[in-house]
Amino acid sequence: NGVGYYGLVGTPDIDYFDRSTSLGSGLTAEYRTSDNIGTGRGANGMGNTAEIAGVDVNDTRRQKYVPDDLVEYEVRRTEGGEWMNYTRNFVSGNYNVYLRVACRAVQTVNLDRVTSDPSTIGQTTAPLGVFQVPSTMMLGLYRYVPLTDAAGKPAVLTLSGTNTLRLTVGGPATNVTQYTMYLNYLMFAPATVTRVVLQSASAVSGPYTDDGSAVFNEAAGTFTIPLSGNIRFYRLRHTTQPFPAPDRLVVLRIEGNNIILQDIPIR
Template identity: 40%
Template sequence: DRFWSTSELPESLDGKTRTSPWFGTPTVPCMTSISPSNRGTYAPASDGLHFSLLLPEGMAQAPQIQFTLNGIDRTSGLEWSHEGQTMEASYKGLEANRVYDAVVEFPGNTPGSRTDWTFDTFEQSHLTSGESFVIEAEDYNFDGGQYINNPDPSGIKESGQAVNSANGYLDQEGIPEVDFFDYETNPGPEELAALRAFDPVRTQAGSSESGSDEQFSGPDPAVNDVTRAVYAAVDLPEYQVTDTEGGEWLNYTRDFPEGEYHVYLRAAGRATQEIHLDEVTSDPSQFDQTTRRLGTFDLPNMGVKFNYRFVALKDDQKANVRLTLDGVKTLRLTIGDEREDRLNDTTALNYLLFTPAIEDQAIEPALTVLASSTLDGVYEPAGDAVVEADQIMIPVSSDMQFFKINVPTAQALTFVLQGISVQDGHLIIQYTQ
């Protein structure tokens, strides 16, 4: 089979028309746009989430749809508009400084009727606020367990000028099997020793598929992650740890503020990869250190080694880890467990993000009323309907109207329609549940 991947919509879909044959199946709408985009970062929460569906010809409205965020059903929070064969959905309940995994699917339909994507709503000011904090992947220990607690962004400008070398990790030299473990024993070429020039750990401004000497001018140039403001302010790129192999590790000692944190790894990769986070439980300045497993980042295959995203630290049950930190601790990132050809040199590590542990709260599903001008037409939320504990009030209109009452699943067996009447210009629907 041959596939074509593009960030732009085909003209036939973007123009809200379609060609023959149909993109998809005759019973499943086609997702034509999503916002924020997949792997979108720093998306303003106030902009909300939006997606568009193109309905097959002859389909008046989408079949049953389910929309979840971080595993919680948010379908009732969608607002819909409809024009021709296109349906637009909006969700206004995003919160700032969160990572979201979104799913839109049509339960009971054929394979291909599900769309998954991930994005975040972090504000860059939040990352440096002290409430959350970042550890750069390239800022691992040096000189046998030494560390800089609040390092400045450091590196080399394109002009060759060193930046913040006095309070940064630029050219700090680590001790193998104490500060890091790497199968390489010699420093890499210049483009793969961009920040830690004396260590065999490969540090690069961006990432590329080949990691070749020609990557900056040849057919495979380095592609960087979104440059954060703290780096742009000093005219530096983002740096990554790259050319990793299974079993390699890096130690990070910091004086952590007291709190419970969710931990995210900002990384890119073209193979599924487990990356473990451990606590070093022995002296981080000595050889033969002991560790305790804290969780695992399950890095998915993102197609190429420069598609970056946040990956949450999970426990063995695949739940987000609530990591309690307080005081000086040494954490360790370990690349998988063993060297495998399919995994070697497939991953680029940008940074670890520690953010206050906040659990998503499920919203109690509410009874909703939908209206249409025809029996088999498109039913949209009845904005003038007032839903009370035992009745629904809808203003009477001179136009013909049809109504549907969506009852939450938890109340479906106990919901009973008690009566319908017209009083004082309102349709009154009485019920118990």
């Protein structure tokens, strides 16, 4: 509606935590005018004629804001350990997440899910991933930084309905990272999740159908199928098209009254 969360008032230690005790973290609060979090129009550090003339600018403006001549806003004057909660209603699905950010010092920003009542103090959280924010040299130069998992791979979030997510500036509060980052927005992009389905047939030539008796253990990478006493042939169906290059080997063994198929990466 062109207004969003403009001018709303957050509650410290419930909606956000900021080390500053001054509105806007000591500068004019231009988006959340009654909060201690620093919020501002555009970004400084662009070094162009608009900035020199005292006009708040940004490198780009999202198209949805253009018809109403709305500006971009940033969270600014960040320090390590500060956090902000965001409650949104998500269409059920899998998402990759990107943080649009400008930064003068390498640092991390964590994304967590609030797992307790988000309207009370002392909330509990569960980690979802981390944004490894590089230095973009200037606070007017932005990058889309992907959310990654513990292995450094792009994280995929499964979200549905109302969720409260927390963005936390990583590391301790030090002079090295103090006031060196502008946070523009989070982008949730639909993600394709690869699934492997076990199929079986009574003849090697098929026809093959999904085997409803198979139980998949994702952590162990195994399918468990009850022994039936009949000859069965198995194959894996990949849910991603086109089928990716082979990167795994399936090993079969018998344990008790079950067949165990183990999915083993080969590179």
